[in-house]
Amino acid sequence: MTSAAGVIVTLRGVGREYAGGVTALRDVDLDIHRGELVAIVGPSGSGKTTMLNMMGTLDRPSSGQVVIDGFDVAELSDRELSALRARQIGFVFQHFHLAPGVSVLDNVSDGLLYTGVRLRERRERAEAALRLVGLGHRLTHRPHELSGGERQRTAIARAVVGEPALLLADEPTGALDSQSGEGVMRLLLDLNNFGTTVVVITHEPAVASHLARHVSMLDGHVVGDQTVAMT
Amino acid sequence: MASSPRPGRLNPRDLVRLGGYGLRARPLRVVLSALGIAIGIAAMAAVVGISASGRASLDRLLDSLGTNLLTAGPGQTLFGESATLPNESVAMVRRMGQVESVTAIGLLPEARVYRTDKIPAPQSGGIGTYAVRTDLLDTVGGKVTSGTWLNDATGHYPAVVLGARTAQVLGLRTVSRDVQIWLGGRWFTVAGILDPVPLAPELDLGALIGWPAAQRYLGFDGNITTLYLRANPDAVQTARGLLARTVNPAQPNEVDVSRPSDALAAQAAAETTFTGLLLGLGAVALLVGGIGVANTMVISVLERRAEIGLRRSLGATRGHIRIQFLTESLLLSVFGGSTGILLGSGVTAVYATVRGWPTVVPAWVIAGGIAAALIIGAVAGLYPAVRAARLAPTEALAAA
Numbered sequence: 001m002t003s004a005a006g007v008i009v010t011l012r013g014v015g016r017e018y019a020g021g022v023t024a025l026r027d028v029d030l031d032i033h034r035g036e037l038v039a040i041v042g043p044s045g046s047g048k049t050t051m052l053n054m055m056g057t058l059d060r061p062s063s064g065q066v067v068i069d070g071f072d073v074a075e076l077s078d079r080e081l082s083a084l085r086a087r088q089i090g091f092v093f094q095h096f097h098l099a100p101g102v103s104v105l106d107n108v109s110d111g112l113l114y115t116g117v118r119l120r121e122r123r124e125r126a127e128a129a130l131r132l133v134g135l136g137h138r139l140t141h142r143p144h145e146l147s148g149g150e151r152q153r154t155a156i157a158r159a160v161v162g163e164p165a166l167l168l169a170d171e172p173t174g175a176l177d178s179q180s181g182e183g184v185m186r187l188l189l190d191l192n193n194f195g196t197t198v199v200v201i202t203h204e205p206a207v208a209s210h211l212a213r214h215v216s217m218l219d220g221h222v223v224g225d226q227t228v229a230m231t
Numbered sequence: 232m233a234s235s236p237r238p239g240r241l242n243p244r245d246l247v248r249l250g251g252y253g254l255r256a257r258p259l260r261v262v263l264s265a266l267g268i269a270i271g272i273a274a275m276a277a278v279v280g281i282s283a284s285g286r287a288s289l290d291r292l293l294d295s296l297g298t299n300l301l302t303a304g305p306g307q308t309l310f311g312e313s314a315t316l317p318n319e320s321v322a323m324v325r326r327m328g329q330v331e332s333v334t335a336i337g338l339l340p341e342a343r344v345y346r347t348d349k350i351p352a353p354q355s356g357g358i359g360t361y362a363v364r365t366d367l368l369d370t371v372g373g374k375v376t377s378g379t380w381l382n383d384a385t386g387h388y389p390a391v392v393l394g395a396r397t398a399q400v401l402g403l404r405t406v407s408r409d410v411q412i413w414l415g416g417r418w419f420t421v422a423g424i425l426d427p428v429p430l431a432p433e434l435d436l437g438a439l440i441g442w443p444a445a446q447r448y449l450g451f452d453g454n455i456t457t458l459y460l461r462a463n464p465d466a467v468q469t470a471r472g473l474l475a476r477t478v479n480p481a482q483p484n485e486v487d488v489s490r491p492s493d494a495l496a497a498q499a500a501a502e503t504t505f506t507g508l509l510l511g512l513g514a515v516a517l518l519v520g521g522i523g524v525a526n527t528m529v530i531s532v533l534e535r536r537a538e539i540g541l542r543r544s545l546g547a548t549r550g551h552i553r554i555q556f557l558t559e560s561l562l563l564s565v566f567g568g569s570t571g572i573l574l575g576s577g578v579t580a581v582y583a584t585v586r587g588w589p590t591v592v593p594a595w596v597i598a599g600g601i602a603a604a605l606i607i608g609a610v611a612g613l614y615p616a617v618r619a620a621r622l623a624p625t626e627a628l629a630a631a
Contacts, residue, residue, distance in 0.1 A: 053624075058543065079549075082238050083546060084546075085544060085546040086239065087236060087546070093541070097540075097541040099252055101252070101256050114241075114545055114551060115239045118242075119245065
């Protein structure tokens with residue numbers, strides 16, 4: 001393990017219970033280092049999405065400690081957590097969540113909307129991000145004019161336009177055909193090569209096979225954590 | 232540990248863009264709910280605009296007619312009989328310092344008016360024959376629409392000038408050289424036709440003949456039934472106070488003094504009562520429109536949970552979400568309000584044009600309409616915006 005300064009996500013004894021006694025996470029310990037490429041795998045209901053919510057500061061643990069990029073989530077207010085997400089964490093969702101009727105460029109520049117960056121700069125950086133994901137020719141298109149793979153690339157561009165330290169992807173290929181899914185995974189790997197920490201949640205072994213480290217979950221527990229040699 | 236992260240601020244331009252996204256995504260619903268506001272604002276703007284235009288038209292009319300015309304009639308004696316004004320009253324009134332001009336008419340109750348001598352006697356059409364002086368027209372501010380007014384010559388001969396309604400009743404539109412009517416049992420040549428006289432509407436249904444002609448051909452006794460006088464505009468009230476005593480020093484209580492422009496103004500005042508009622512109806516329409524906007528916003532928040540979740544994940548604070556939905560509601564209402572003002576102004580313009588009034592939409596109506604729309608937007612949007620902001624990010628994302 002590298003030093004603590006190289007750790008971007010630390011979960012210590014993290015549990016999450018929902019009203020009604022449903023336990024989604026139990027006593028999870030996990031460290032993710034900067035620059036890692038991690039797959040969180042497990043069947044549905046195993047607590048993967050709750051894990052993502054914890055790492056993304058969208059939810060707070062019922063017990064235990066969550067430290068993201070050096071900030072203890074328990075010590076930050078809702079506003080401060082929002083600001084942390086705006087600058088340090090990018091999200092990619094299974095269903096893209098693009099604004100309909102808004103150009104691809106503006107969809108991506110909204111990734112910077114809550115960081116206080118001015119519109120002109122947001123657009124410039126969005127254009128650069130779109131070129132990075134290979135959509136430089138689609139700037140003025142609307143989401144409904146794009147293929148599924150292009151939409152997910154747009155969503156990825158939006159997630160990384162603010163150059164977050166941590167990119168969280170929840171079933172990023174779940175709504176795509178295998179070929180588009182391949183392309184999206186390659187893009188995530190490329191981003192990882194540029195230094196972004198990437199965490200992918202998936203239940204598809206084919207997707208996980210792209211990733212070096214596999215954290216397996218079952219019934220809210222981490223039941224396996226292995227790093228495989230990549231070809 | 233580094234200093235805690237601080238959220239960025241949304242500038243107004245970003246807010247308007249954000250609000251616009253939400254509206255553009257559902258254009259039909261936006262138009263329909265804005266329509267509710269628009270109808271309310273339009274109703275109020277039109278009511279105020281039409282009544283303001285009507286008042287402007289009255290003001291213009293009074294400006295051109297003058298408000299310094301006073302009339303004095305003989306009224307009734309203590310015993311309920313019709314009194315008459317003494318013949319010398321014209322001369323006495325003329326001597327009053329405040330009077331600019333004075334004239335008199337006398338009704339000839341027996342002289343009935345018919346288009347020809349073949350018309351059965353009962354069908355007189357209610358037209359009154361008046362002996363008039365040649366300065367009547369200037370004093371009451373009347374105009375001849377066709378033909379000529381009586382002059383010193385025609386005033387001595389059987390010539391008649393018809394009021395606007397009289398001409399209509401008799402079926403005469405213009406005066407040709409030899410049109411005659413059957414008046415008081417003999418033929419009178421029609422010399423002219425008057426425009427309606429707003430300050431002396433009794434003349435509209437009158438047949439006006441010269442004072443000397445009335446005496447010579449119809450046995451007129453010279454009794455005055457109405458005095459018209461123009462007072463000095465600064466001394467109208469003084470003149471009004473002195474008039475009865477001057478006209479009939481013996482029985483001033485018998486004299487009816489009135490100021491015709493007051494009657495016109497009173498009529499306008501009566502119409503403002505209706506304005507209040509219609510404004511109330513407009514306010515109800517506006518309230519219903521506001522409820523429509525609130526409804527649209529509540530549904531919008533429910534439908535857009537995924538978007539709210541996404542925005543929270545992009546780093547939006549609760550405050551950012553709240554202000555976004557509030558802005559959307561405000562934009563929606565202001566869109567409705569502006570449309571309403573345009574509609575209301577349009578209705579006012581059409582109505583005023585049809586009535587021949589000047590079109591007046593007071594500036595405060597425009598400002599008030601926008602302000603009302605903003606208030607409605609704020610009130611209608613507040614609760615949905617607060618609900619949107621309270622939504623937990625995970626819950627919002629799970630809704631997708």
